[in-house]
Amino acid sequence: MAHCDHVSWLELVEGNGGPFVSYGWRFAQVIQEMHAPEKQFPQLIFFIGRRQKNTALHQLCKSKYRPSDKRDAINLRADRNSVRSSHPRIFADWDPGRRGILPAFNSPKVCHRKEDIPVNWPTTSWQPHDLILARLAFLFCDVICIFADDIGGLEATISLLMTWANIGSSSSLPPHIRPRVLIVTGNTSNTEKILNDNDLFFNIRRGENASLFFSSFMDVKISNLPSNELSPDARYLRLDTELLFELHDARRIRETSGVMFSATHLNALFEDALQHTARDMLIPYNFIHASRKGNLLDGSIVSHLLMFTRQGIRAHVPYEAVASYIASAILMDAYPPSMHGARVISIDGGGIRGIVPLEILTMMQDVLGSELPVLNLTDFITGTSSGGIIALNMGKCQHSVKVSKEAFCQLAKQFFSQHQKNTNRFGRLFGTLFSDGMYDATNLEEVLVGHFGTMRMLSTPSTKVLGWKAAAISSTIDSGSPVLFTNYNSETPPGKKQGYSYVQTDMRDGPYVWQALLPSVNIAGKSYQDGGVRPQNNNPLLLGLSEIRRLWPTTPIPDVVVSLGTCSALMEHSPTVSRFRNVLMDGMLLRGYRSINSSYDGEESWKQVKNLFPAEVRSEQNFLRLNVPFPPGSRPSIDDAGAMDTLSQWVRRRVNMIDIEQTIIVLLLSSFFFELESQPEFHSGLFHCFGSIRCRASARAVIRLLSSLHTSRMDFYKDGVNLGLSLSEKDICDDCRRYCRPVRFFVRHLDEKISLSVQHRGSQRLLSQFPKTVQSFIDQQGLDCSFGLANHGIPLQIQCDTCEMKIKGEEITLCNCILSTGVPSTYGFVRPHHLH
Structure with a gap:
């Protein structure tokens, strides 16, 4: 498995009709570093500046810090000191002086997934970087820390903030869930500090700007760095303390409002917001609607509630009991735990x-x-x-x-x-x-x-x-x-x-x-x-x-x-033309x-x-x-x-x-269907897909009948390439009597349409629901439904420990092979050179 040192979160690259947003799934990589992302609630700090920003980032973000190789990119790093805590810190950083649009033809990365997303840019004078920050990145920030000396002083900082305020936030959450702004200045005297505060209050908090500014930001403060004669640890201690205070206050408000998202949910929301912003960034992003994806409310919910309420009234059930029951049902539906055709x-x-x-x-x-x-x-x-x-x-x-x-x-x-x-x-x-x-x-x-x-x-x-x-x-x-x-x-x-x-x-x-x-x-x-x-x-x-x-x-x-x-x-x-017309x-x-x-x-x-x-x-x-x-x-x-x-x-x-x-x-062959066991993993430039072929009928009877109709060996194929796996009764579990054949293969991208088939009588017969994309399996099985499924995660069939051990054994063999050699084993795989 290739080691990845890239920290780029978002980049703008050349594209038709305007820049594309290049996303390397960095947020997901950072989340994967956490030990229990479904139970951890990270907070994001955004550093904006240049030299002073880099020094502070190196001091406060305790990770294997190295400067980004993409100076025009927005970067993202995890704080190693807090990565195992209940509230890990994530640091984003960007240099506002670097607003370049990168060439479209960059060398492809094999260490991480990457996608260039076309953006429907609005007709406006605002720059693309400012639009992406205000309408996307800031939605997930708790604190924005701007190093004023890096970008031209306090006046330039206020101008930058007002630009983002004029663009406006796309968040559907209440205004008090907006990010807090901390403006960091160099060593100044008390007099200069007072003057800076006055300038800030005059430019931002005056009537015509206040409502605009505070619709995008929760608060704004100034922080002074001590003399640079101090050691780095001592010099940035006060800033670290102020950041901790702001994070604590932001966390308290989020928890009170019920929007303190887990790491898993935060990543899912960001990826959804990214696609939303690319489609139409002027439309507000609704966090509630996003959390219902994969678990949409049925159109008949209103009629069901009315019917239930009327039945309660007819039976003289107390109103409190009816309301309590409905509230309980809604709560269960809102927080559920987390294939084949007809x-x-x-x-x-x-x-x-x-x-x-x-x-x-x-x-x-x-x-x-x-x-x-x-x-x-x-x-x-x-x-x-x-x-x-x-x-x-x-x-x-x-x-x-x-x-x-x-x-x-x-x-x-x-x-x-x-x-x-x-x-x-x-x-x-x-x-x-x-x-x-x-x-x-x-x-x-x-x-x-x-x-x-x-x-x-x-x-x-x-x-x-x-x-x-x-x-x-x-x-x-x-x-x-x-x-x-x-x-x-x-x-x-x-x-x-x-x-x-x-x-x-x-x-x-x-x-x-x-x-x-x-x-x-x-x-x-x-x-x-x-x-x-x-x-x-x-x-x-x-x-x-x-x-x-x-x-x-x-x-x-x-x-x-x-x-x-x-x-x-x-x-x-076939119809023929009559030689004469007979009226009768x-x-x-x-x-x-x-x-x-x-x-x-x-x-x-x-x-x-x-x-x-x-x-x-x-x-x-x-x-x-x-x-x-x-x-x-x-x-x-x-x-x-x-x-x-x-x-x-x-x-x-x-x-x-x-x-x-x-x-x-x-x-008979439509009885066989494929299930993904987990989300595909990206290694060496390809998605590694692992799943199993199952049978929804009596597997032994089906296989024996197919064998009687065709005496030769029947092999499984992916897109015309033999997987080296045959259809056999040996894959019927002795305990549950069900068929289970682990399968592994590569795809270039998740939207690539693939076909799994069985060679029978010289022709390839498709399995259930093929051809199909891997992404459609992910969607259908809800593997990426971070907010749960409508069935509350209840398995649709009785689980068999023997089958699960068989599948896990194949998966462990695959992982060990990749970790030791960087290349997966050939058994059950389509090799990369077959993928064209």
């Missing part, structure tokens, strides 16, 4: 043709075997009409594919055998126009109630396992807008812009399951109808993807989408009839939805459509129960087993 199955509607997706699912289950149900490779399942019956049977009732298929066939035959169909398609069309749908809703209700019984959408499943989210598509009768029957609650209503809503009832467990599947139903004073009435919703994929974005906001793009059709006319043949065959009535029929074909909706996504998302690897054309001859109608056996056999003949296996492989 897999979707979408099923089209189509009456008895629902046997088509069920037969496809059966073929998939045949490949998976009995140990790995299709449902275990799914997170969200949605359907319309008959697809809704399948979705609720599997997702809500948690039935297997076999049981769901048997139940569907029984329901269809039981209902449609009672229904007298017209043998003529025109008869069926006119019958539909003069009745409530193509079949008797009363008979259907009896059949569905007999199957689902009194089960409600939000009731606890008989298995006591809550894991699969299911949604059946319906719509309102008055406007036809989509409505979802779901087996889960939503934090907030989707809102008018979403274009759909949820069924709301007064019942705690929601509506009955069978109500979601009726052609028309009245619930809580609102009327709903079969979602397939709107042709665009007969394929429910678009609504399902909208739900994915709401349910998994951090991973809005699903890992895998499997869309199952119910036969399609669009797959039969091509007249308006038949054209309209064919148009209505084709509008319900889910294949067209599939193409439209798929094209909404970028090419890398809608690749054949993870966006899959399984469907068949109609069988030859007359097409089976949606109420022809006798055609189900024929359709099942037709699906078996037409669906390519290669497509089934391809879908299975994608679902």
Whole structure:
């Protein structure tokens, strides 16, 4: 590991449209020197001057002091004498006579991270250095110590202070949390001291300047240095004492106001304020809002509080008790202690043709075997009409594919055998126009109630396992807008812009399951109808993807989408131009009839939805459509129960087993996901990332099935480079039975998009959520959320000591290798020369 002696905190370098701020993560380096940064509360002293400033800094900042190699930079150092105390001192320093803009092409540093940040400079006569100090650096200072003799005397010092006061502070904290100013002058007589004080009071504390000055600074005082004939220790003893007094007073006020930040929080706030200042430095910086990043308040908090208060009033709970409970909840939320995408199955509607997706699912289950149900490779399942019956049977009732298929066939035959169909398609069309749908809703209700019984959408499943989210598509009768029957609650209503809503009832467990599947139903004073009435919703994929974005906001793009059709006319043949016009065959009535029929074909909706996504998302690897054309001859109608056996056999003949296996492989590999174990560390010009590959399904069954489908060794790759790690059952823990494979690799920068994949059948199959940046993993896992997470740091899975020891062992091996050689071991790594 390269040793770093650089102390530069902030620099201005050449850039397009104005200087860039160059930041070398110096604040974070200083914080790392502290032994318990989450429990230490540092205070920052800013020295401004030249020679006298350097002498004082050398005397008061007890560190391995050496002058900075960048004289135009703002520097930052830790006081070694206080670094282990509860209130460590941090010293910043700058020479106001050095305001140069450094060249953009400096030699890159390999000992520390560095970033040049473009700044949206306001149109003003103020110099960039003054803007950065007033709007950024001073927000985190407790004391500003200006050595007047270094910058031209007291008059020049006052002019500099008024420049910063005119620029103004961007802090949202109260005015008494502003930094204190200590002006240090050389050895002067008592008379000169009195005159200096008078000049200071006259120029700063007079009416027109006082309000301006004290909106940016808490106080201003003058300190006189003794004669330089004294030893350095003796000469700066008084200044050290005065600084300690000012720091103590500043600390007392901060603690009283509740803004005494820990070292961890101070660093996080500074890095956020730096980005804020670069975007728009004229907008005030809100410390409260910054502390909520990664733990944002939900938009429904006001409605929740109102509901809670009303319930308390209704139950005659004392006001003090309600207020105390709310205050406690807010406190817990405000101070919390401190990955993969969804897999979707979408099923089209189509009456008895629902046997088509069920037969496809059966073929998939045949490949998976009995140990790995299709449902275990799914997170969200949605359907319309008959697809809704399948979705609720599997997702809500948690039935297997076999049981769901048997139940569907029984329901269809039981209902449609009672229904007298017209043998003529025109008869069926006119019958539909003069009745409530193509079949008797009363008979259907009896059949569905007999199957689902009194089960409600939000009731606890008989298995006591809550894991699969299911949604059946319906719509309102008055406007036809989509409505979802779901087996889960939503934090907030989707809102008018979403274009759909949820069924709301007064019942705690929601509506009955069978109500979601009726052609028309009245619930809580609102009327709903079969979602397939709107042709665009007969394929429910678009609504399902909208739900994915709401349910998994951090991973809005699903890992895998499997869309199952119910036969399609669009797959039969390409359209041809008719040689003649036949009014009977091509007249308006038949054209309209064919148009209505084709509008319900889910294949067209599939193409439209798929094209909404970028090419890398809608690749054949993870966006899959399984469907068949109609069988030859007359097409089976949606109420022809006798055609189900024929359709099942037709699906078996037409669906390519290669497509089934391809879908299975994608679902299996999407079970593997990557987690960072800690924030990446910067060494030798690269970020060293350490994490582990996990599996969210039964790892042994998944690996064995993948091995049976591909007998060769399956290796993990990063961006096409073999990591030297294979997919093996050996990485399944003997204690917890879960998969854990430690992985290590390099990236040039955290926003570099990477891909982790498995080599399978000669091609690389991406793991869950890849390609992705390392920074997105940091954000998603909250590794840099210094102010805590909404889950209060509660682990999302039971921790296994054996797995943790395995991961820590790999990490220690890595650290020892870097410390001893400066170069990481090659095992599990992508070497630097591969990173291009």
